[in-house]
Amino acid sequence: MTRRDFLRSSLALGAAFPALYAAETKIGVPLKITKVEPVILRSPAAPGRSEDEFVSMTPLGGMTTGKGLWNRLERGETVRQGGYQQTVLVKITTDQGIVGWGESHAVMTPRAVATILTDLFAPILIGEDARRIEPIWEKMYSTQRLRGYGTGYFTRAMAGVDIALWDIVGKASGLPVYQLLGGKFRDSIPTYQGVGGGPPEEVAEKVRELLEIGYTVQKMSLAKGRGEQIRDVNRVVAAADVLKGRGEILVDSLGGYTLAEATRVGRILDAQGNVGWWEDVLMPEDFEGMAILADKLDMPICAGEQYSNRFQFAELFDRRACDIINPDTARIGITETKRIAIMADVKNILFSPHSSMGSAPYRASAIHLCASTVNSVILEGGESYKGAFGDQILSQRLPYSPGSVEVPDAPGLGFEFDEKELAKVTVA
Numbered sequence: 235m236t237r238r239d240f241l242r243s244s245l246a247l248g249a250a251f252p253a254l255y256a257a258e259t260k261i262g263v264p265l266k267i268t269k270v271e272p273v274i275l276r277s278p279a280a281p282g283r284s285e286d287e288f289v290s291m292t293p294l295g296g297m298t299t300g301k302g303l304w305n306r307l308e309r310g311e312t313v314r315q316g317g318y319q320q321t322v323l324v325k326i327t328t329d330q331g332i333v334g335w336g337e338s339h340a341v342m343t344p345r346a347v348a349t350i351l352t353d354l355f356a357p358i359l360i361g362e363d364a365r366r367i368e369p370i371w372e373k374m375y376s377t378q379r380l381r382g383y384g385t386g387y388f389t390r391a392m393a394g395v396d397i398a399l400w401d402i403v404g405k406a407s408g409l410p411v412y413q414l415l416g417g418k419f420r421d422s423i424p425t426y427q428g429v430g431g432g433p434p435e436e437v438a439e440k441v442r443e444l445l446e447i448g449y450t451v452q453k454m455s456l457a458k459g460r461g462e463q464i465r466d467v468n469r470v471v472a473a474a475d476v477l478k479g480r481g482e483i484l485v486d487s488l489g490g491y492t493l494a495e496a497t498r499v500g501r502i503l504d505a506q507g508n509v510g511w512w513e514d515v516l517m518p519e520d521f522e523g524m525a526i527l528a529d530k531l532d533m534p535i536c537a538g539e540q541y542s543n544r545f546q547f548a549e550l551f552d553r554r555a556c557d558i559i560n561p562d563t564a565r566i567g568i569t570e571t572k573r574i575a576i577m578a579d580v581k582n583i584l585f586s587p588h589s590s591m592g593s594a595p596y597r598a599s600a601i602h603l604c605a606s607t608v609n610s611v612i613l614e615g616g617e618s619y620k621g622a623f624g625d626q627i628l629s630q631r632l633p634y635s636p637g638s639v640e641v642p643d644a645p646g647l648g649f650e651f652d653e654k655e656l657a658k659v660t661v662a
Contacts, residue, residue, distance in 0.1 A: 235297070237248070238389045240624070242290055242644060245280065246329065247421045255314070256266060258270070259610060261365070261403070261406045261407040263566070264363040265328040265329070265332060265363060265364040265402060265403070266328055266361055266362070266363060266364070267326060267327070267328055267333050267359050267360055267361065267362050267363075268327050268328060268329050268360065269325075269326065269327040269357040269360075270324070270325075270326055270351060270352070270355060270359050270395070271324070271325040271326075271327075271340075271351075271361070272322050272323070272324060272325075272347065272348035272351040272352060272394075272431040272662075273323040273324075273325055273660055274320065274321075274322055274323075274340075274344045274660070274661050274662040275320065275321050275323060275347070275593065275623055275656075275659045275660055275661070276318055276319070276320045276344075276661045277319040277320075277622030277623070277659060278318075278320060278368070278622075278657060279656065280493040281292075282422070284391055289313060289314075289316045289342070289510055289612060290313070290315075291311065291312075291313045291314065292308045292311050292334040295307070296311075297334045297364075297517070297530055297578065298465075298490075299462055300462065300465055301462070304465070304495065307452060308516070309489070310457075310458070310488055310489035310490045310517065311486075311488075311563050312488070313342055315341055315342055316542075317645050319341065319591050319594070319621070319623065320340060320341050320344050320591075321337060321339065321340055321341070321344070321564075321591065321592045321623060322337065322338040322340040322344045322347045322348055322351075322390075322394060322396055322414055323335060323336070323394070323593065323595065324337065324338060324351060324391075324394030324397070324595075325335055325398070326359075326364065326395065326398040326399065326402060326440055326442040328364055328402060328406075332364075332402050332405050332406050332408070332644065333402075333645065334364070334397075334398035334399060334400070334401035334402030334405065334568075335341065335397075335398055335401055335404075335591055335594070335595045335651065336393070336394040336396065336397030336398030336401065336581055336599075337394050337397060337564045337593060337594075337595035337596040338351075338390040338391055338394035338564055338593050339390055339393070339562060339564035339565045339590060339592060339596065340387075340390060340636055341388060341590070342381075342494060342603070343387075345662070346387045346525045346580070347387050347391050347394070349395065349661065350387055350388060350391040351391050351395070352388070353379075353410070354372075354377060355377075355391060355392070356372055357375070357396055357604075357619065358359070358373065359374075359395065359583065362623075364406075365403055365406075366386070366401065367396065367399045367400060367403065367518060367569055368569055369484075370395070370396075370399060370620065371392065371396055371567065371569045371570065374391065374395065375389075375543075376393045381462050383647065384543055384545070385541075385542035385543065385546075386543065389543060389565065389566065390460065390542075390564065390565050391540040391569075392567055393563065393564050393565055393566050393570075394564070394595075395567075395568075396567030396568055396569050396570070396601045396646075397564070397567055397595050397596075398595070399571075400414065400568050400602075400646075400647070401595070401601070401647045402643050402646070403646075404646035404647065405645045405646040407594055407645070407646060410602065410641075410642060410643050410644060410645060410646070410647075410648055411568070411598075411599075411646060411647055412602040412605040412606040412641060413602070414603060415568075415572060415606035416461075416606050417603040417606060418521065418606055418641055419605065419606065419607075419608060419610075420637065420641070421469065421640060421641055422618055422638045422639060422640045422641060423601060423604045423605060423610070423612070423613045423638060423639050423641065424451065424611070424612045424613070424638055425449075425613050425614070425615065425616035425634070425637060425639055426449065426451040426452055426453055426454070426612055426614060426616055426619040426636065427444055427449045427452055427463045427488050427614075427615075427616040427617050427639055428452070428453050428454065428552075429441050429444055429452045429453065429454050429473065430454070431454075431469070432463055433466075433469070433584035434466070434469050434471070434472035435470045435472065437469045437472050437473050438472040438473065438476050439470075441473045443478040443492035445476065445477065445480065446483065447482075447636045447637075447648070448636030448637035448638075449608070449637050450477070450481030450482070450615060450637065451481055451482050451483075451484065451510060451612060451637075452469065452473065452479060452481070452484065453474055453483070453484035453485070453486055453513075453614070454469070454479070454483060454484070454485060454486070455485075455486050455487070455488070456469065456470055456485050456486070456487050456499075457487045457488075457490030457491060457499075458486065458487060458488045458490055461551070462643055465490075467499055467502050469502060470485055470502075470506070470509070471502070472485060473505060473509075474476075474505075474508050474509060475507035476614055477486075478506075481508070482508045482509065482510035483506075483508065483509055483510065484509070484510045484511050484513065484536075485503065485509055485511070485512045485513065486513040486514060487513065487514055487515050488514050489514055489517040489518065490515075491515050491516060492499045492516070492523075493520070493523040493526060493527060496515045497518060497531075498525055498532065500512065500527065500531040500547070501531075502514075503531075503533060503549070503657065504532045504533055505507075506530055507604055510533075510534070511533065511536040511557070511558050511593055512531070512533055512534070512535055512536065513532040513534065513535075513536040513537070513560065514536070514537060514539065514540065514644075515527060515535065518537070518540035518541070521549055521550060521553050521555050522553065523554035523578070524537060524550075524556060525553040525555040528554065528555055528556060528557060528584075529554075534554060534557035535555070535556045535557055535558070536557070536558040536559070536560055536586070537550060537555065537559065537560070537563070537564045538556070538559035538560040538561045538562075538574075538588065539541050539560050539588035539590075542565055542566060542572060543566070544570060544577060544596055546557065546661050547574045547578070548577065549559070549576060551577060551580075551581050551583065551653075553577065554581070556583065557583060557584065558583065558584040558585070558586055558589040559574065559578050559583060559584070559585055559586070560574075560577075560585075560586050561574050561585075561587060561588065561592065562585055562587065562589070563589070563596065563599040563603060564592055564595075564596040564599070565602050567599075568602070568621060569601050571587065571599075571603055572606075572607070573604060575607045575609060575610070576607075578609060579607075579608060579609040582609075584609050584610075584611045585604075585609045585610045586603055586604075586610065586611050586612050586613065587600035587604060587610075587613060587614065588612070588615040589605060589613060589615040590614075591621065591623075592618075593623035593624075593627065594623075594627075594628055594632060594647070594649040594651070595647060596631055597615060597618055597619075597632060598612055598642065598647035598648055599642065599647065600614075601613065601632065601639055601641060601642070601648075602647065602648075605641040613639065616634065616636065616637060616638075618634075619631070619632060619634045620630050622659065623659065625649060626655055627652055627654075627655040627656045627658075627659060628649055628650065628651060628652055629651065629652040630644065630648075630649050630650035631649065632648065632649050
C-alpha cells in the first residue's frame with residue numbers, strides 16, 4: 235500500500251466511523267490540561283440541625299462505657315459531620331474540550347482538600363498532557379514527599395485528580411476505564427450493604443429484609459463509638475444466624491479493640507463460621523498487633539481504608555497483618571490502588587475497595603478496578619446509588635441492582651452528571 239492509498243483509506247474510515255475516527259484523533263495528540271476545579275458538594279442538613287452543630291465528636295475524656303477494664307478512654311471514634319454529607323469533586327478540562335470527573339473523599343473539612351487542589355496542584359498541572367497519568371501521579375506526590383506529606387488531605391486531593399485523568403483518557407479513546415486498566419475479568423461485581431439495628435432481634439430483622447431483596451453479604455459495626463449496646467457481640471451472632479447457609483456477615487470495628495479484647499471477642503466470632511471478615515479491629519498504627527491477631531483467628535482480617543499509599547501497605551503485607559485489603563479509591567486514586575492490589579496479589583491477599591459516602595466518580599472508580607483486578611472479591615455500598623449524591627444527580631446512571639453492579643461500558647468512568655441536579659447540592 236502506498237502512502238497515498240493509506241491516506242485515502244484513513245479518510246474513508248473517518249467517514250464510515252466518525253466517532254471512532256474522532257476518538258483516535260483526540261488520543262493521538264496531547265490532551266493539555268487547561269483547568270482544575272474543585273466542586274464541593276453538601277447534602278441538606280438533617281431536620282432540626284444547624285450548621286453550628288456541623289462537627290461532633292466524643293467529648294475530651296469520654297469513656298467507652300464498657301464493662302470493667304473495657305471502660306477506658308475512647309480513642310477509636312472519629313469525628314462526625316452532624317447530619318450533613320459532603321464530598322469534593324475534581325473537574326479537569328482539556329484543550330480539546332474533554333472534561334474528566336474525579337472525587338476526593340472529604341466528609342469533613344472539604345475546603346482543606348479544595349485548597350490543595352487550587353493552590354498546589356493546579357499550578358503544576360496546567361499545560362500537562364492528561365494522558366501521562368502515572369508521571370503526573372509521581373509529580374504530584376513529589377511536591378511534598380521530602381516535606382513529610384504522603385497521606386491525609388494531600389493524597390486525597392491527588393486521588394481526585396488521578397480519577398479525573400483516567401476518565402479523560404477513557405473518553406478521548408472511546409474506551410471504558412477497565413479496558414485501559416487491562417480489560418475486565420467479569421461483567422458484574424458482587425456488592426454488600428451495611429445493616430443497622432440496636433438489640434440483636436432488631437439486627438436480625440434488618441438482616442432478613444436485606445437478604446430477601448438479594449444481599450447475601452452484609453456488613454455491620456461492632457464497638458464503633460460509645461455505649462454498651464454497640465459492644466454486644468450477640469448482635470453479630472444474631473446476624474450470622476440469619477445468614478447461616480445463605481451468606482456471610484462482615485464486621486467493622488474501626489479501631490475499637492485492644493489486642494487482648496479482640497482475641498476474646500474474635501473467638502466468639504470465629505465460632506459462627508460465616509463471618510466473612512473482621513475489619514479495622516485495632517488502631518491503624520498497630521501493624522504488629524494485627525499480624526498477631528490474624529495468626530490467632532480463623533476468620534479473615536481486613537484492613538486498608540485508613541492507609542494512603544503503597545508504602546504503608548507494604549508494611550501491612552510484609553507483616554502478613556491481614557487477609558483482605560480495602561483501600562479507598564477516593565483517598566488513593568486509581569493508579570495507586572491498582573499498584574496496591576497487584577502487591578496484595580503477590581501475597582495471595584484479596585482486594586475489596588472501600589467505598590464510603592460519595593458520588594459517582596468514587597463508586598465508578600472502584601467498579602472499574604474490581605472488574606480489571608484478578609484478586610477482587612466484592613464491592614462496598616450496594617445501596618449507595620440511593621444516597622444524597624446518588625442517581626438523582628446523574629443523567630447517565632451506574633447499573634446497580636440488589637447484590638451486584640454491572641460494569642459500565644460507556645467511555646471513561648461510564649456516567650454523566652445532570653448539571654442542573656448537581657447544582658442543587660453544590661456549595662462551592
